[in-house]
Amino acid sequence: MREFSLPALYEVPTDGNLTDLIRRNAAQHPEVAVMSRKVAGVWTDVSATQFLAEVRAAAKGLIASGVQPGDRVALMSRTRFEWVLLDFAIWSAGAVTVPVYETSSAEQVQWILGDSGAVAVLVESDVHAAAVASVRDSLPELAHVWQIDAGAVEALGTAGAEVSEETMDLRMVSAKADDPATIVYTSGTTGRPKGCVLTHRSFFAECGNVVERLKPLFRTGECSVLLFLPAAHVFGRLVEVASVMAPIKLGCVPDIKNLTDELASFRPTLILGVPRVFEKVYNAARAKAQADGKGKIFDRAADTAIAYSRALSTPQGPTLGLKLKHKLFDKLVFGKLRAVLGGRGEYAISGGAPLGERLGHFYRGIGFTVLEGYGLTESCAATAFNPWDRPKIGTVGQPLPGSVVRIADDGEVLLHGEHLFTGYWNNEAASAEALADGWFHTGDIGTLDEDGYLAITGRKKEIIVTAGGKNVAPAVIEDRIRAHALVAECMVVGDGRPFVGALVTLDEEFLSRWAEENGKPAGSTALSLREDAELLAEVQRAVDDGNAAVSKAESVRKFRILPTQFTEEAGHITPSLKLKRNVVAKDFADEVESIYRA
Known part of the structure; x- marks a missing residue:
């Protein structure tokens, strides 16, 4: 058993709630832009004073509509300015926010609203409103449905016009530090989602220590962050609350379809994303270079960048020759890549899945520099992250200051700290199992080095045991295979089987480029090319790269290219892009069998 901790850098308030932050900002930084929203396609700043006023107006509408302290109010929307506004309005009314993924099915909406006992829901679109309407008869406690696209914010402002300032002031201080701030339903790789209860204290401990440890990235009046992660996900909430706590300017975009354009117009100093975003940026840049006949230059530049980064981790540092090569490629390649990422930032924070050592370098x-971190819904997002001044690539960093990470005798990662959830809503049995002996049992397998840097090597429940008795942690090899531009997703199989195999889906964007470059018929798809010898050879190169990271007994012997994608709609992945292995295994059982048929 091994454990590591760092002293807290932020003193968690003994009382109070998250609305203290927006009142403090308006008092101390009244004219500082704390938000930015799109108006007629143009980013428009929102000052701390203006944001507080808009939050109070919406909160008055909730109060006038009968929302009481402690009531649960659901919020179902894409990431946008109104999401943040309404989240703080719900807290200002003394209520508890229940986020719902905007991609949720009617059945999932019914479960979350019913289990939480939500008295109201704010939805974004007609589609969301229809999903709620289809299950409303089974939700007797649901009294109100407001739609953002139909003027919900304005309607709340009108409804609350008669609520006095004194009433509003009292309601804003009604919630205490240990009261629930939100119930976040885990997307769940198996079974029904469980509602993680996160208190105001949880967010203070989490975001306060993140901001203090990464202080140069959160300079008021200088720094900004663009949120394109789902706001319903706990990582998105970390971005929201940490930005307000600093405060720095926060902008929101609903998806990543036009992310390059959004980054260029907003020009954030800090980006928070998942590994797939950084993989796509790299793969798109490499593909463009190849299309322009500059593929060899790009590959030499990439090798130089990786060598330069690796040298930074050595006592002697980069050689003079490497420094000169790096300076040359900085003019030819690196500067252009930084421009794609907005041109102002030097750091990003990545979570949700392993980034991969090569991409990190x-x-x-x-x-x-992409600072990799690790966390769960139950840990209020990041429970470990790499410090800006001492990152160790290949790890997920050191514990959140003020918390403890312990590695149990069986390798499971255990957590302790004020940032943790207090339990699962309406589920005492699951709470007792997860929070045994004062420690949260993550279900993840990991190691701690001598400096307290954590590495996650797999999931306890996802360990594959082959027929030969070999234990295989699938995450290691999957991450390496998925790093290839052609690969969208990869799932390792082999439990009880004679060897390890893999199911592979193809990235549709890069497949079309590859097909054109390799003389395949126009309109070629994964279905039409899945048995193509050249395509199989290219995917085999990705598999070979993954196999290089593991022992022979753990390596993938055979793979199958699937004709379709793993999708959230089909139930194959969660909104946070985690594989639902049992669903994939069931839906593609014939493909798995074909791997072992011979």
Whole structure:
């Protein structure tokens, strides 16, 4: 058993709630832009004073509509300015926010609203409103449904016009530090989602220590962050609350379809994303270079960036020759890549899945360090992250200051700290199992090095045991295979089987480029090319790269390219892009069998 901790850098308030932050900002930084929203396609700043006023107006509408302290109010929307506004309005009314993924099915909406006992729901679109309407008869406690696209914010402002300032002031201080701030339903890789109860104290401990440890990234009046993660996900909430706590300017975009354009117009100093975002940026840049006949130059530049970053971790540092090569490629390649990421930032924070050591070194080598972190819904997002001044690529960093990470005798990662959830809503049995002996049992397998840097090696329940008795942690090899531009997703199989196999889906964007470059018929798809010898050879190269990270007994012997994608709609992945292995295994059982048929 091994454990590591760091002293707290932020003193968690003994009382109070998250609305203290927006009142403090208006008092101390009244004219500082704390938000930015799109108006007629143009980013428009929102000052701390203006944001507080808009939050109070919406909160008055909730109060006038009968929302009481402690009531649960659901919020179902894409990431947008109104999401943040209404989240703080719900807290200002003394209520508890229940986020719902905007991609949720009617059945999931029914479960979350029913289990939480939500008295009201704020939805974004006609589609969301229809999903709620289809199950409303089974939700007797649901009294109100407001739609953002139909003027919900304005309607709340009108409804609350008669609520006095004194009433509003009292309601804003009604919630205490240990009261629930939100119930976040885990997307769940198996079974029904469980509602994680996170208190105001949880967010203070989490965001306060993140901001203090990464202080140069959160300079008021200088720094900004663009939120394109789902606001319903706990990582998105970390971005929201930490930005307000600093405060720094926060902008929101609903999806990543036009992310490059949004980054260019907003020009954030800090980006928070998942590994797939950083993989796509790298793969798109490499593909463009190849299309322009500059593929060899790009690959040499990438190798230089990786070598330069690796050298930064050595006592002697980069050699003079490497420094000169790096300076040359900075002018030819690296500067252009930083411009794609907005042109102002030097750091990003990545979570949700492993980034991969090679990609981590590549980004640090181009002058844009991606600080990898690790966390769960139950830990209020990040429970470990790499410090800006001492990142250790290949790890998820050191524990959140003020918390403890312990590695149990069986390798499971255990957590302790004020940032943790207090339990699962309406589920005492699951709470007792997860929070045994004062420690949260994550279900993840990991190691701690001598400096307290954590590495996650797999999931306790996802360990595959082959027929030969070999234990295989699938995450290691899956992450390496998925790093290839052609691969969208990869799932390792082999439990009880004679060897390890893999199911692979193809990235549709890069498949079309590859098909054109390799003389395949126009309109070729994964279905039409899945048995193509050249395509199989290219995917085999990705598999070979993954196999290089593991022992022979753990390596993938055979794989199958699937004709379709793993999708959230089909139930194959969660909104946070985690594989639902049992669903994939069931839906593609014939494909799995074909791997072992011979």
